[in-house]
Amino acid sequence: MKIKLIIDPKYKDTQIHICSKHHTPEITKLYQLIEATINANITAYMDDKVCILCSADIIHIYTQDLKVYVATIDGVYRLHQRLYEMEEVLDKNYFIRISNSEIVNVRKIKRMDTSLTGTIRMYLDCDREAYVSRRYISKIKKALEI
Secondary structure: OOOOOOOOOOOOOOOOOOOOOOOOHHHHHHHHHHHHHHOOEEEEEEOOEEEEEEHHHEEEEEEEOOEEEEEEOOEEEEEOOOHHHHHHHOOOOOEEEEEOOEEEEHHHEEEEEOOOOOOEEEEEHHHEEEEEOHHHHHHHHHHHOO
16 A cells, blocks of 8 residues: 655645555545544534534534534534533634634635624624634634635
8 A cells, every 4th residue: 555645735625535446445444534533523412312413514613601512504402522622622624713612614604704893703604603702813814814
């Protein structure tokens, strides 16, 4: 098996290609390992149901009334982890903290409004909005290359 790492500025997004003549159990295991690393599964709760969420489906994670919630296209779920624990688990290339009480999936940002003095308003999928606190503005601008 050959492994090749190519670092080139022409690539906008990171790509992983697995090329093989035949489908083998080793290839399947490698694919599953990579997919699990990229799309971590999150255990969430809705009412009395336990749900397994793919991290790619998450719009944002936020705290409200000392509880942690995760919003997806399918609805809002409750988490038992703290916000800082979620920040450690999620891929830092796609999830960014925008305030002490919120983490946003950058793939779910539709647009941003910088006209507000001292803050940024983010328009997310499913008509959700999030506000970047002043403390995090420079970090957000650097991460999103604004």
